[in-house]
Amino acid sequence: MDFDLSDDQRLLKDSVDRLIADRYAFDSRKKIMAEPGGWSRDMWAQFAELGLLGLPFPEAQGGFGGGPVETMLVMEAIGRGLVLEPFLPTVILGGGLIQAAGSPEQQKTLLPQIAQGKKTYAFAQVERSSRYNLADVQTTAKQDGGSWIINGEKSVVMAGDTADTLIVTARTAGGRFDRGGIGLFLVNAKAQGVTIQGYPTQDGAHAAEIRFDNARAEAVLGDPAGGLAAAELVMDQAMAAICAEAVGLMHEMHVSTVDYMKTRKQFGRAISEFQVLQHRSVDMFVALEQARSMSIFATFAASETDPATRSRNISAAKVQINNSGKHIGQECVQLHGGIAMTMEYKAGHYFKRMTMLEQLFGDTNTHQAKVAKAGSLF
Amino acid sequence: MDLSFTPEELAFRDECRKFFREEFPEAIRRKVLDGQHLSKDEIVTAHRVLNAKGWATPHWPVEWGGKTWSAVQYYFYQDEMQQAGVPSPLAFNTSMVGPVIAQFASEDIKKRFLPATANLDIWWCQGFSEPGAGSDLASLRTKAEKRGNTWVINGQKTWTTLAQHADWIFVLCRTDATAKKQEGISFILADMKTPGITRRPIQTIDGGHEVNEIFFDEVVVPEENLVGEVNKGWDYAKFLLGNERTGIARVGFSKARLKKIRELAALERVGEQRVIDDPKFIEKLTSTEIRLKALEMTQLRVVANDRGRGGRPDPASSILKLEGSVIQQLTTELLMDVVGPYVMPFAESDEGSGRNEMGWGPEYAAQSAPAYFNNRKVSIYGGSNEIQRNIIAKAILGF
Numbered sequence: 050m051d052f053d054l055s056d057d058q059r060l061l062k063d064s065v066d067r068l069i070a071d072r073y074a075f076d077s078r079k080k081i082m083a084e085p086g087g088w089s090r091d092m093w094a095q096f097a098e099l100g101l102l103g104l105p106f107p108e109a110q111g112g113f114g115g116g117p118v119e120t121m122l123v124m125e126a127i128g129r130g131l132v133l134e135p136f137l138p139t140v141i142l143g144g145g146l147i148q149a150a151g152s153p154e155q156q157k158t159l160l161p162q163i164a165q166g167k168k169t170y171a172f173a174q175v176e177r178s179s180r181y182n183l184a185d186v187q188t189t190a191k192q193d194g195g196s197w198i199i200n201g202e203k204s205v206v207m208a209g210d211t212a213d214t215l216i217v218t219a220r221t222a223g224g225r226f227d228r229g230g231i232g233l234f235l236v237n238a239k240a241q242g243v244t245i246q247g248y249p250t251q252d253g254a255h256a257a258e259i260r261f262d263n264a265r266a267e268a269v270l271g272d273p274a275g276g277l278a279a280a281e282l283v284m285d286q287a288m289a290a291i292c293a294e295a296v297g298l299m300h301e302m303h304v305s306t307v308d309y310m311k312t313r314k315q316f317g318r319a320i321s322e323f324q325v326l327q328h329r330s331v332d333m334f335v336a337l338e339q340a341r342s343m344s345i346f347a348t349f350a351a352s353e354t355d356p357a358t359r360s361r362n363i364s365a366a367k368v369q370i371n372n373s374g375k376h377i378g379q380e381c382v383q384l385h386g387g388i389a390m391t392m393e394y395k396a397g398h399y400f401k402r403m404t405m406l407e408q409l410f411g412d413t414n415t416h417q418a419k420v421a422k423a424g425s426l427f
Numbered sequence: 428m429d430l431s432f433t434p435e436e437l438a439f440r441d442e443c444r445k446f447f448r449e450e451f452p453e454a455i456r457r458k459v460l461d462g463q464h465l466s467k468d469e470i471v472t473a474h475r476v477l478n479a480k481g482w483a484t485p486h487w488p489v490e491w492g493g494k495t496w497s498a499v500q501y502y503f504y505q506d507e508m509q510q511a512g513v514p515s516p517l518a519f520n521t522s523m524v525g526p527v528i529a530q531f532a533s534e535d536i537k538k539r540f541l542p543a544t545a546n547l548d549i550w551w552c553q554g555f556s557e558p559g560a561g562s563d564l565a566s567l568r569t570k571a572e573k574r575g576n577t578w579v580i581n582g583q584k585t586w587t588t589l590a591q592h593a594d595w596i597f598v599l600c601r602t603d604a605t606a607k608k609q610e611g612i613s614f615i616l617a618d619m620k621t622p623g624i625t626r627r628p629i630q631t632i633d634g635g636h637e638v639n640e641i642f643f644d645e646v647v648v649p650e651e652n653l654v655g656e657v658n659k660g661w662d663y664a665k666f667l668l669g670n671e672r673t674g675i676a677r678v679g680f681s682k683a684r685l686k687k688i689r690e691l692a693a694l695e696r697v698g699e700q701r702v703i704d705d706p707k708f709i710e711k712l713t714s715t716e717i718r719l720k721a722l723e724m725t726q727l728r729v730v731a732n733d734r735g736r737g738g739r740p741d742p743a744s745s746i747l748k749l750e751g752s753v754i755q756q757l758t759t760e761l762l763m764d765v766v767g768p769y770v771m772p773f774a775e776s777d778e779g780s781g782r783n784e785m786g787w788g789p790e791y792a793a794q795s796a797p798a799y800f801n802n803r804k805v806s807i808y809g810g811s812n813e814i815q816r817n818i819i820a821k822a823i824l825g826f
Binding site: 050053054055118321328330331332334335338339342343345349365368369417420 | 428429430431432436499682685686689706709710712713714716717718719720721722724725727728730731732746749750813816817819820823824825826
């Protein structure tokens with residue numbers, strides 16, 4: 050057992066941290082947010098150059114050959130910098146689904162395009178009332194000669210307004226909640242019959258409502274009726290990834306709160322001298338360390354071979370991350386006082402992203418119920 | 428980064444598990460797992476079984492019976508011990524006075540006390556807290572005066588746990604009233620049979636007689652009973668309190684308790700429903716388990732980091748006591764939730780309640796409320812959770 054990073058991992062961490070520190074200052078981020086779709090193509094090219102966009106792919110497919118720990122390191126840095134580029138939708142979800150369900154040919158063609166920064170992806174999975182149930186799919190795919198025709202509506206598709214390709218869960222067989230009969234379809238965002246309405250989200254990112262009216266899919270990843278297991282695996286990996294991103298956010302919120310307390314003066318002294326405030330910032334620290342522990346736990350759970358254990362452990366981690374994140378976010382704003390209520394100060398933006406991550410891929414109630422159903426964690 | 432253990436580490440874990448579950452007296456483990464108090468004889472027996480295997484004092488210097496275990500081995504030893512319901516070796520002996528004597532006392536004192544302390548031939552109790560010196564321990568007023576070749580102790584100690592069983596007491600005494608408060612304190616050993624020492628039991632809200640007040644009235648002890656140097660007692664006390672870095676989280680103990688709660692919640696019924704099927708109950712149980720899992724991971728981080736830190740505690744270790752104590756308390760709440768109305772009968776006895784002597788309700792009911800009341804202490808003793816927060820604020824956050 051060892052929590053130290055290897056030399057390669059340390060190198061990766063240093064280079065990502067440096068990129069974020071150099072290029073992702075709060076003011077730079079504001080400018081990036083104003084670009085089309087809310088992210089920077091220039092920054093994306095730099096990510097590609099650093100090898101980040103192929104991070105989890107095998108080297109034979111233009112990747113870096115990184116594992117869950119490498120993903121964790123990058124996601125934590127993404128959290129610290131409040132990075133807006135669609136790394137999660139493209140690399141973790143898009144690339145992850147192609148790796149998990151795609152044919153060797155598809156992997157050989159599509160993964161290098163992601164790694165080189167040529168193509169971005171979005172995972173069109175949520176429907177109006179499906180919430181966090183991947184099997185609740187009413188969008189349909191019907192075979193038409195050699196291809197598939199998609200009909201249906203997807204909600205709040207992360208980065209759905211700028212993605213080149215959408216990976217759509219659609220039903221080829223079975224009833225609304227059946228686990229069988231779900232396929233993963235690649236649909237060109239510019240294809241006929243695809244209507245995309247993009248919008249900014251609370252955290253400065255973008256999402257889209259997407260309608261498919263007889264839209265023709267470019268391809269299907271794997272079995273058109275057996276895509277759910279791959280979707281669940283990749284969703285768990287993505288959840289582990291956002292746990293790490295959340296730790297990055299919490300770390301920044303805690304550090305900035307402590308720093309602020311040391312400089313802000315009221316009643317003739319730094320507010321860090323008040324014990325009641327000291328203790329509240331200590332409780333933030335405890336929540337942060339507990340979250341960090343569970344982010345590491347989730348990182349290793351993501352490669353657990355038994356799906357039930359994997360899913361239970363990741364859900365447990367998500368509960369801790371959500372609880373810690375809510376506590377730290379609210380306390381960060383409270384201890385900063387009025388300044389954290391303003392859009393022009395960074396603290397509130399961390400709080401906003403953290404709040405969105407709490408519901409992303411499943412809120413606390415959902416995951417707590419999943420853990421409860423799975424039985425003891427020990 | 429790798430969360431797996433080496434085959435050697437796993438073999439060690441299995442050795443611990445086998446010993447604690449198969450070779451240790453079953454009846455004592457059962458009582459601990461059921462939350463009952465142990466008698467003096469049971470505590471002594473348990474301690475000596477461990478010492479016979481060389482496992483009562485693993486963290487002592489090797490020449491005095493310690494082991495050269497790695498942090499991971501020590502972790503498994505504690506975790507398996509706690510999960511099996513094996514009582515820890517008597518802390519006053521093995522974690523407190525033993526290491527202080529081994530580190531700071533003269534060779535004569537070491538030879539005289541360490542083997543007997545390791546084997547619990549001498550039962551020690553701790554004379555630290557006073558009515559006016561709790562969290563602010565350094566303001567203690569019990570004083571020791573040098574008279575000839577003796578020290579004469581006058582004053583009062585309190586919260587002295589299990590002093591009714593003790594043969595000896597280690598006492599923090601003020602030996603220089605003019606020095607800064609931390610700099611005038613000495614660490615003195617006294618035989619409990621010395622004339623002038625009297626004990627008054629304190630009954631705690633769980634009904635038990637775990638703690639006592641100890642009065643010192645012109646208590647004369649030989650000068651060689653002062654450990655190390657005069658007026659250095661505060662350093663020794665800090666050393667003693669800092670000795671325990673990971674075991675204090677009691678993760679293994681809370682795991683065992685949650686397992687027990689799951690078992691009982693599957694037996695106990697509310698109408699036609701089992702308690703474990705109550706959504707509100709299972710939510711609380713699950714959230715406590717998740718919190719404990721996070722703490723277990725935090726503890727492993729501290730254990731793993733221990734190697735490269737040359738004895739300096741990991742900052743994360745400071746949260747172990749904070750979280751660990753709250754989780755222990757939560758488990759006692761859960762147990763009361765399982766028991767329901769039969770938390771109410773109160774059994775008063777000298778050994779403390781714990782056994783269902785009165786026979787009202789299920790066997791496991793009698794110890795649930797006492798455990799809840801008793802466990803309020805865990806966030807108070809050993810540096811209250813507020814003091815822990817002060818420490819983190821200063822040492823880690825730099826306030």
